[in-house]
Amino acid sequence: MTAPRALLAAGTARLTAAGVATPRVDTELLLAHVLGVDRSRLLLADDPGPDARAAFDAALTRREHRDPLQHIIGVAWFRHIEVAVGPGVFVPRPETELLVDAVLPVLHARAAPVAVDLCSGSGALALAIADEAPSARVVAVERPGPAAEWLLRNLAGTAVEAQLADVIDPGLLAELRGSVDAVVCNPPYVPADVEVAPEVRFDPDVAVFAGPDGLAVIPHAIDRAAELLRAGGVLALEHDDTHGKAVPALLAADARWTAISAHRDLTGRPRYAVATRT
Numbered sequence: 001m002t003a004p005r006a007l008l009a010a011g012t013a014r015l016t017a018a019g020v021a022t023p024r025v026d027t028e029l030l031l032a033h034v035l036g037v038d039r040s041r042l043l044l045a046d047d048p049g050p051d052a053r054a055a056f057d058a059a060l061t062r063r064e065h066r067d068p069l070q071h072i073i074g075v076a077w078f079r080h081i082e083v084a085v086g087p088g089v090f091v092p093r094p095e096t097e098l099l100v101d102a103v104l105p106v107l108h109a110r111a112a113p114v115a116v117d118l119c120s121g122s123g124a125l126a127l128a129i130a131d132e133a134p135s136a137r138v139v140a141v142e143r144p145g146p147a148a149e150w151l152l153r154n155l156a157g158t159a160v161e162a163q164l165a166d167v168i169d170p171g172l173l174a175e176l177r178g179s180v181d182a183v184v185c186n187p188p189y190v191p192a193d194v195e196v197a198p199e200v201r202f203d204p205d206v207a208v209f210a211g212p213d214g215l216a217v218i219p220h221a222i223d224r225a226a227e228l229l230r231a232g233g234v235l236a237l238e239h240d241d242t243h244g245k246a247v248p249a250l251l252a253a254d255a256r257w258t259a260i261s262a263h264r265d266l267t268g269r270p271r272y273a274v275a276t277r278t
């Protein structure tokens, strides 16, 4: 067995024993990170020296302790972009990528569209929208704090604008009222007493939990979106899988919304709602 192949086998066994859900993929990504090679070229890599072996062992130990893979390698991939992540910021999840698809049509239909990402965290949604709708002005809103530091770092050198503010603030982005074409929002939404996976404990509580029913932030996000969007503008709002009825019902009870639809994620769970501003 070649050295990389043996390291991958041993690493996969360690992560399997630790209960990691995707042990082989994680081991490959950790070794690729340590060796500085693309994952697809791992088996062609030279025999790692002692320093690389020690670094790989340390990375595996962190993953055995269920540090998120993305914290260890320092980046998360999201659609066609990557963002820097680590302690203090929520690691973007694949299911959130679907929100981008929901708003691209309304953005592509305009020459100079405006999009707002509420509860932006690392800026993954805002940056993905800027990447896929390059003519759009994109504003990322995140409350001041550690996540905002990551946001500013990820937005540096891009045209995406940061607004460090609270979505509860009724004066948020007052200058954009009634002129925004799309709002995306992946807010905190997990009910406070829900047991979460070990990796989720590395996400900031403020990014994950939202009161006893998980709905402490969503009604505010809906209000801000309704104020910001022009008639015909589109909101895509992620929610907990237990909110598949509650969130569409909140929108349906509000005359500011029409064409409300409920959507599932790639695992079939209720995950986000889309609505058009009347």
Ligand SMILES: C[S@@+](CC[C@H](N)C(=O)[O-])C[C@H]1O[C@@H](n2cnc3c(N)ncnc32)[C@H](O)[C@@H]1O
Binding pocket: 090, 091, 092, 093, 096, 118, 119, 120, 121, 122, 123, 124, 125, 141, 142, 143, 147, 165, 166, 167, 168, 185, 186, 187, 188, 189, 206, 207, 208, 217
């Ligand atoms: C689930 S994370 C989503 C981050 C990012 N949009 C993503 O999908 O990866 C929710 C984010 O909302 C932020 N947040 C929580 N409450 C907020 C509030 N009242 N105003 C603004 N941001 C808030 C958290 O700090 C966190 O970054």
